[in-house]
Amino acid sequence: MKQLIFVLSFAFLSFANAQHAMTEEVSFDELVKRYSKNVYNNASKALEYATQAKNIAVVNGDAKQLTQVDYYIANCEFTLEKNKAALTHIEAAITQATPLKDVLFLYKCMSLKGNILLELGEDSKALKTYVKAQEYAKKIGKPIYEILPLCSIALIKKTHKDYEEAILMYKDILKRLNTLNETPDVRYYRLLVLMHIADTYLRLKNTAEATLYNNIGLEKSTDEQDAWAHYPLLMNKAIIRYQKGEYKLSIPLVKLVEAYAEGKNENLYITSLFYLGKNAYQLQLYKESIQHFEKTYAIMKASDDADMNEKELHEFLALAYHQTKNAEKALFHFQQYTALEKKQSAEDLKLNNETHIMVDVVPLETEIDALGKQLTQETRSKKGFLMAAVGLLILLISSIVYYRARGKRIRKKFEALLPKVSELEKDQVQKTGTQKEIVSDEKVQAILNKLTKFEKNEAYLSKECSLGFMAEELETNTAYLSKVINTYKGKSFTAYITELRINTALVKLKNNKTLQSYTIMAIADEFGFKRQETFSRAFKAYTGIYPSQYIKNLKEKG
Structure with a gap:
């Protein structure tokens, strides 16, 4: 996600070579130069320089300098994942910058604030902030500045499963980019948008459209110059192969991504591990699939930033352990799956029985009986057996109660809907609003x-x-x-x-x-x-x- 939101964040800084000790007295401008030199590759060092520059700005009583360094500090803290502190400093920068009416600086502040809010999970606030950034971008009068907030808004739509709208936005951005002269920024955004369009189509299981846009992205990228985009595009290609049932063709591509991403891109790395497991599962290599899934699960649990579909991971773990006749672990992951299922927002749930291959994880009575027999054979301890048996009984009862209650709720909603349908039948012309x-x-x-x-x-x-x-x-x-x-x-x-x-x-x-x-x-x-x-x-x-x-x-x- 951060690859998307770093671009244009530091565009108004100049770069210079200066190698002085931190202990010597230096000017505000010199500290800003040192910040600029380190901000891309050593955020901690850049933060030290920005903090020293702020001390000088306070002594000088210079409002413009204070505004500038609050932005720098927020930017470093964001890079270092100190997002709450970053939010405090960027809000201070915005407050101080507003009377100055520096539109370009306010645009950058709003863009950074949106990025910070997104990392804090405040998507609604982030959306409003990006809209404000877009307003400033329009005032600047350069179309390229509108691209960053538009990409961010599209990403929010995609994250919340509004896939159709996200695709429309990304395609609109692509059209805008095609009207601009080719620059490094235009090239960057074009690759980014192609990558996201392909990924969004994959979430809709539309492999044809995903292939079209993904191939364009691969043609326009190289593994050396554009590794940040090239390998996610390769991962998309591997997922396309997987969705087409071409599991053996998918695996070599996933391994290429795995080799690149390890130690460089955590989210891409765990995605590659997950798909190694999924491909192995489909090829009925269940023990191998469990190894990949468990490795994915371990990384996900240890990380605060891992972006992973945990519910789907538990689904596959439950089925893979069931296939290897490990009933205890199969039940554990089934329970994790159902707990996450209940937590999901109703607006994010989709009915897609034809493509949802894990539907078998919801146990029927016969499946629970089979698990019980396996557990009896595997559990030698009487205490362990009794505990497992009680767990199975509770699970069976809970499943029956849950699905009966669910059926009643649906029936009640259906009955409440019928009068509305009757009213609609009476109208020769449907009226969806009133004058x-x-x-x-x-x-x-x-x-x-x-x-x-x-x-x-x-x-x-x-x-x-x-x-x-x-x-x-x-x-x-x-x-x-x-x-x-x-x-x-x-x-x-x-x-x-x-x-x-x-x-x-x-x-x-x-x-x-x-x-x-x-x-x-x-x-x-x-x-x-x-x-x-x-x-x-x-x-x-x-x-x-x-x-x-x-x-x-x-x-x-x-």
Whole structure:
């Protein structure tokens, strides 16, 4: 993550060679030069120089110097992962810089503050800060300055599984970069964006699009000059092979990444270990897979910064130990998996049964019985056996209680949804918002009349129904159409279209048994969604249940 957010953080500093002892008296400017020389390769030393420079600035009573060194200190502390202290200093710098109205400096302060907040897990605050940085970037008037906050915002969307929106943002950034003259910064961002687009498509299991963008990135990078991007792109290529079931072809690529990343890039290293384990598991080399998974788990537990899908790791450990007939460890990792499952935010959960290969980790009664028999053979101690047996019994009861309670909750939400569906059936034209006032503007009224016809014809079910497409169909511009929808429908364009589609899906699924037999992917396509995951997430957000749960209850109700 930090490879993304370091760029442009120090652009206004000059570099010079100066080798003086820390004990001698030096000027403010000389200390700034020493800071500049060390900031990239020795943050601790740079912090010492910045602190000394601040002491001089305090004595001088120079507000501009104080503002400058507070930024330097925050920057060093951020690099050294002292993020709380860094936040204090960058906020001081912003407070002091605001009256000075130095737009470029404020942009850099806001960018750094966003980076710090992101590392502290304050994603919402970071998002607002990056938006502010983007505002300053626009005032600067140089398009390259807008790229950093845009990349950071896209990363936040990606982190919170808003994959479709993240991809749209990254593609927009790519278009912006293609309009700029080629510079080292433009080249850097282009590689970064290609890497993230490919990675985001992989999270959507879209190997075709992932391959397209990943190959472009690999063609534009070298393993020496661009190692920071080249090896993550190689890791993407290995994951593409894995998702295609080409496990033996994936392994050599993963090993190349592992050899590079060890001791250099912890997150990339543990990702390579994890995929060595996943490939081994798919090749039924279960003991080998456990070795890789356990090594990944050990590094993850020992690190504060490891970025790893811990839930998925426990899934694979549970299944791998089950395959090697180690019931005790299989149960341990299953319990860790279920605990993490419950912690996940509802908005981040996805219904993706076709690709979720670990669904078997949720035990059925027969599976628990099998584990119990294995544990009986493996456990020689009577005490150990009794404890394990009690654990199995508790797990069985808990599983039954949990899934029955879950079924009741879903049924209750389904029953509460039916009156809404009945109301929708009564309306010949679905209305997703109400006019806030009597419309006197003829131009607005004309747009609203066209929207009514648009809704009646169900034109929103087209997958090409973007704001631009719709504005063209309604013979207006995107800004005006968006304003009309916000004012008279009471919601954004995206929310307006999504609600129309979900309402239509609710009614048609209820009344069309053939449609109920379709796959979720086919149903998503039927109602204008390009991706199954987007449809499932939107359906859940609007109704409280997933489309598969809605269909299941419709069938049971008859």
